[in-house]
Amino acid sequence: MPPVIRVEALTKAYASGHVALDAVDLDIREGEIFALLGPNGAGKTTLISVICGIVTPSGGRVLVRGHDIVRNYRQTRTDIGLVPQELHTDMFETVINTVRFSRGLFGKARNDALIERILRDLSLWDKRKAKIMELSGGMKRRVMIAKALSHEPRVLFLDEPTAGVDVELRRDMWELVRQLRETGVTIILTTHYIEEAEEMADRVGVIDKGRLILVEEKATLMQKLGKKTLTIHLAQPLDAIPRELDDWELSLHHDGHELEYLFDTRAERTGVSALLRTLGDIGLGYKDLNTRESSLEDIFVKLVHTPQSDEVAA
Ligand SMILES: Nc1ncnc2c1ncn2[C@@H]1O[C@H](COP(=O)(O)OP(=O)(O)OP(=O)(O)O)[C@@H](O)[C@H]1O
Numbered sequence: 100m101p102p103v104i105r106v107e108a109l110t111k112a113y114a115s116g117h118v119a120l121d122a123v124d125l126d127i128r129e130g131e132i133f134a135l136l137g138p139n140g141a142g143k144t145t146l147i148s149v150i151c152g153i154v155t156p157s158g159g160r161v162l163v164r165g166h167d168i169v170r171n172y173r174q175t176r177t178d179i180g181l182v183p184q185e186l187h188t189d190m191f192e193t194v195i196n197t198v199r200f201s202r203g204l205f206g207k208a209r210n211d212a213l214i215e216r217i218l219r220d221l222s223l224w225d226k227r228k229a230k231i232m233e234l235s236g237g238m239k240r241r242v243m244i245a246k247a248l249s250h251e252p253r254v255l256f257l258d259e260p261t262a263g264v265d266v267e268l269r270r271d272m273w274e275l276v277r278q279l280r281e282t283g284v285t286i287i288l289t290t291h292y293i294e295e296a297e298e299m300a301d302r303v304g305v306i307d308k309g310r311l312i313l314v315e316e317k318a319t320l321m322q323k324l325g326k327k328t329l330t331i332h333l334a335q336p337l338d339a340i341p342r343e344l345d346d347w348e349l350s351l352h353h354d355g356h357e358l359e360y361l362f363d364t365r366a367e368r369t370g371v372s373a374l375l376r377t378l379g380d381i382g383l384g385y386k387d388l389n390t391r392e393s394s395l396e397d398i399f400v401k402l403v404h405t406p407q408s409d410e411v412a413a
Pocket residue numbers: 113114115117118119137138139140141142143144145146291
């Protein structure tokens with residue numbers, strides 16, 4: 100199946116000269132949930148904005164269902180629903196009119212049955228006559244999704260859907276996104292919450308300083324880069340890691356009470372037994388040991404903190 104979105108050598112340099120996207124290549128598969136992860140300023144919003152036709156690219160091209168976003172702007176924009184970070188709408192308008200109006204903007208005929216279904220799916224039907232200003236933050240976010248879905252897009256972009264929302268609302272949002280995918284909509288979300296990608300995505304892309312540094316199936320990513328962390332609960336706290344332990348990748352936590360060792364489970368020698376032996380040799384006692392799998396968070400932190408090869412050269 101051809102990709103629903105194809106991004107080729109996409110570059111964006113803002114007028115300031117800042118290169119926000121640097122030769123990005125990416126294919127989005129029909130029906131997937133793709134999470135684009137990256138720290139602040141990495142280029143996530145810029146990438147979405149280019150695909151949605153809000154920001155003009157400096158180089159490269161983007162195809163949405165085979166159509167070029169610059170040459171076939173109307174067609175490609177119709178295929179896309181965008182849920183931006185903030186709601187830009189008339190606060191005095193009712194929920195139902197806001198959503199109806201959004202559909203109209205795309206030149207689509209009024210369809211009350213569809214709007215009712217969207218509002219019901221998003222638990223907004225009871226609020227349909229409320230003014231936007233009367234809604235809670237969580238409801239406003241759902242109105243943004245309803246607006247984005249009103250013209251029946253094939254691909255939905257969610258720009259940081261759960262930034263600043265509480266845990267419960269975040270879970271509701273995740274559930275909602277899963278339900279949307281069931282309806283056949285392809286979903287691309289940006290986030291800096293690793294947990295969000297870990298929870299929902301089929302594939303994960305990591306962007307840093309305008310470059311897509313990794314795209315991988317979530318499961319493969321976690322397995323491939325799978326490391327384990329050994330936590331050693333020390334009998335006595337340490338001020339610093341003794342030099343005798345320089346050979347291991349260690350870090351101190353909890354006021355020096357815990358020593359953590361990050362090791363590769365696939366390595367021929369994990370170094371665990373040698374480490375424990377050395378601890379004994381230098382007289383460092385411990386009360387307990389435990390290991391845990393690395394989370395996507397550990398992997399991510401490691402990735403974005405690993406200098407790219409050309410930076411090393413520079
Ligand atoms: N209109 C603009 N003019 C100049 N520079 C811009 C413009 N918009 C964004 N940038 C810069 O481009 C870079 C990427 O910004 P972008 O908003 O795409 O990042 P992001 O990954 O979405 O960040 P965040 O997670 O904070 O939303 C940043 O350094 C930003 O300052």
